Amino acid sequence: xKKQLNRREFLKMAGLFSLSLSIPQPLSxxxxxxxxxxxxxxxxxxxxxxxxxxxxxxxxxxxxxxxLDRLARRAVVYNNHFAGGTYTTPGAASLLTGTLPWTHRAxxxxxxxxxxxxxxxxxxxxxxxxxxAYTHNPLADTFLRQFQKDIPGYFPxxxxxxxxxxxxxxxxxxxxxxxxxxxxxxxxxxxxxHAYSLFLSFLYDKYIKYKTExxxxxxxxxxxxxxxxxxxxxxxxIDWLENRITNIQQPFLxxxxxxxxxxxxxxxxxxxxxxxxxNYRPDKKPxxxxxxxxxxxxxxxxxxxxxxYILYVDEEFNRLYEYMDKLGxxxxxxxxxxxxxxxxxxxxxxxxxTPALHQPVVRIPLVIFEPGRTTREDIYAPTSAIDVLPTxxxxxxxxxPAWCEGSVLPPYSPIKPNPNRDLFTVEPRYNGKYxxxxxxxxxxxxxxxxxxxxxxxxxxxxxxxxxxxxxxxxDPEEMINLYPSKKDxxxxxxxxxxxKLVEVNAPYA
Amino acid sequence: MATYDKFPGYSKQAMWxxxxxxxxxxxxxxxxxxxxxxxxITERTNxxxxxxxxxxxxxxxxxxxxxxxxxxxxxxxxxxKRWPEEKRIALLGIFYMLIALMAxxxxxxxxxxxxxxxxxxxxxAATGHPVRALYVITLTPIALLAMVSVYMVIKSPKATxxxxxxxxxxxxxxSIYIVFDIIGIFIVIFRNIQNILK
Numbered sequence: 001x002k003k004q005l006n007r008r009e010f011l012k013m014a015g016l017f018s019l020s021l022s023i024p025q026p027l028s029x030x031x032x033x034x035x036x037x038x039x040x041x042x043x044x045x046x047x048x049x050x051x052x053x054x055x056x057x058x059x060x061x062x063x064x065x066x067x068l069d070r071l072a073r074r075a076v077v078y079n080n081h082f083a084g085g086t087y088t089t090p091g092a093a094s095l096l097t098g099t100l101p102w103t104h105r106a107x108x109x110x111x112x113x114x115x116x117x118x119x120x121x122x123x124x125x126x127x128x129x130x131x132x133a134y135t136h137n138p139l140a141d142t143f144l145r146q147f148q149k150d151i152p153g154y155f156p157x158x159x160x161x162x163x164x165x166x167x168x169x170x171x172x173x174x175x176x177x178x179x180x181x182x183x184x185x186x187x188x189x190x191x192x193x194h195a196y197s198l199f200l201s202f203l204y205d206k207y208i209k210y211k212t213e214x215x216x217x218x219x220x221x222x223x224x225x226x227x228x229x230x231x232x233x234x235x236x237x238i239d240w241l242e243n244r245i246t247n248i249q250q251p252f253l254x255x256x257x258x259x260x261x262x263x264x265x266x267x268x269x270x271x272x273x274x275x276x277x278x279n280y281r282p283d284k285k286p287x288x289x290x291x292x293x294x295x296x297x298x299x300x301x302x303x304x305x306x307x308x309y310i311l312y313v314d315e316e317f318n319r320l321y322e323y324m325d326k327l328g329x330x331x332x333x334x335x336x337x338x339x340x341x342x343x344x345x346x347x348x349x350x351x352x353x354t355p356a357l358h359q360p361v362v363r364i365p366l367v368i369f370e371p372g373r374t375t376r377e378d379i380y381a382p383t384s385a386i387d388v389l390p391t392x393x394x395x396x397x398x399x400x401p402a403w404c405e406g407s408v409l410p411p412y413s414p415i416k417p418n419p420n421r422d423l424f425t426v427e428p429r430y431n432g433k434y435x436x437x438x439x440x441x442x443x444x445x446x447x448x449x450x451x452x453x454x455x456x457x458x459x460x461x462x463x464x465x466x467x468x469x470x471x472x473x474x475d476p477e478e479m480i481n482l483y484p485s486k487k488d489x490x491x492x493x494x495x496x497x498x499x500k501l502v503e504v505n506a507p508y509a
Numbered sequence: 510m511a512t513y514d515k516f517p518g519y520s521k522q523a524m525w526x527x528x529x530x531x532x533x534x535x536x537x538x539x540x541x542x543x544x545x546x547x548x549x550i551t552e553r554t555n556x557x558x559x560x561x562x563x564x565x566x567x568x569x570x571x572x573x574x575x576x577x578x579x580x581x582x583x584x585x586x587x588x589x590k591r592w593p594e595e596k597r598i599a600l601l602g603i604f605y606m607l608i609a610l611m612a613x614x615x616x617x618x619x620x621x622x623x624x625x626x627x628x629x630x631x632x633x634a635a636t637g638h639p640v641r642a643l644y645v646i647t648l649t650p651i652a653l654l655a656m657v658s659v660y661m662v663i664k665s666p667k668a669t670x671x672x673x674x675x676x677x678x679x680x681x682x683x684s685i686y687i688v689f690d691i692i693g694i695f696i697v698i699f700r701n702i703q704n705i706l707k
Contacts, residue, residue, distance in 0.1 A: 108554065108555075109553065109554045109558075110554075172565075172697070172701060173701075174700075174701045174702075175561065175697075175700045175701050177554075177558075178558050178561040178562055178565065178700065179565055181550070181558075181562055182561070182562045182564075182565030182566050182569065183565070183569070185542065185543070185546060185562065185566065186539075186565075186566060186569045186570075192619060192620075193616065193618070193619025193620070194542065194616035194617075194619050194620045195542070195616070196538065196539040196542045196543060196566050196569070196570070197535075197539070197569065197570075197573055198534060198535050198538050198573070198609060198612040198613065198616070199535070199573065199577055199612060200573050200576065202612070
């Protein structure tokens, strides 16, 4: 029989109820969540175009990430972690689907993945988590929109843009890249001084200046932006993220993909010119066949600015970390710090998206802050962005999906990592989406060697395929191409690459 | 019975002519710059996206033409109604074309990458007010040109007819651009629907 409440009990309960209302939201959600593997949160924070090469955490001579260096004392640090591709579309798709570009087929600019991946991605495999996602990057947003059915907490691009182009995002949501490109050519005058529009570009220029002039002072090189006029501040994004993770139901899975340190390297004033006079001069490296003919002087200036932008990322990530630590959220959250691809300032090549597969553009950071961890663990075995998805399934006691090409990351894998694993990065940007690869760059890392195989490019006309072999353990700067001297090893790896290409091309032949 | 086929002082035919005059430099400029870009846009992705950028550019050019036309039309309401319609259109057209010419020159300066000669810079600096001097140098010939043209149109019916004939020819060309605009709109719609169906 149901017990009736007497007056005294009722008053006691009413008092407790009113007290419960005064408990701050973050504490109340933490208390409601029972600790344990099945209810832990996952927070994936991606910083676009962050190269492991330029991070002090991985031995870069400049102190670009002093805070992360300190925070990593409580984390698992992956020292040989590779992206799926060399720019956002293939790189982010590999991270989100646990497959390589030859499988997910997102490698043309702003392309979606192959249709079946709507049900084969990190958001779909963890249905019991509250899934939320945001990105500054329109290319990554293409995937979030594609997987939106599994992301109840999806936020559109303009959410964190200071002057979001709502007009374009509203009317041309389904053709964003081309619409934004046309808009930028139509309206953008600021750098080139000319635009398709004769009159409105002038007015638009004035409008943008008016809207941003108050914040400009904090950013001596100008406000960070993407696609001409989508200005943003990382600190706004971090503030917003802090608010989100404390006010939503747990357990959650969050994917937050922020643009810094993607170009333009418009760092905040406290990081501005920090490395301008430090006399650091990177090794001069020979020009690559895919050189963009950028002078080393130019590349060094860009590198300085990029490094200063990484400092800004470090400051803001530290702020997020401290906030989570203070609230106790790190006790029940797997915090993953990574990137989608790297950035290059050498061999005459600038930025990313290049066919060249040298370390700065393919080697990315991966740092996992495990709940309760108090010591640092360094992993030197080669790992890939496609390993993140199976690791998530492993943490939550789910089987690794059959379609997934990655492996559970050490030290979480119940089996010892295979030192002879074939680890690939693929750059087939100019192939047809559903065509066999006729023009591509494929990288294979196996043991201490890295083979890069380039074929089909017009730059190689009359030369034939280009094959490079490096001993990345003893020659991390990739100064000596060993292929001519160690042809046997090179050919062995090349045969693996070619066999793999035959296999992945077969369905499209 | 009152008829509504005339806006204050302008027939539909006159307004259409004015719109075509307005659209002409906007479209020409957009086309010139688009054709400069087409190669790298194609290399960036593919031909279809390059066509897409062109389609959006035409759509935006059409919208810009409509906005600018409305401003020019409002300005036209200031002219005395006793002037013949064709004279008012000719005057509006001349004013507009001069402003368009200024806008093109301003952008052309950057497009051609023409920095000031050292001597010019020194001369400007010597005036003590380089910006003001620059304004005087650029605006004086334009103002003179405007005054001469306006004077001729007001005083000479022949000049009015001459301007009218030129505008008629330009309008014919602009009509072709408008057809391209419509094709552009269809391409934009198709691209957006196509991406939904993907």
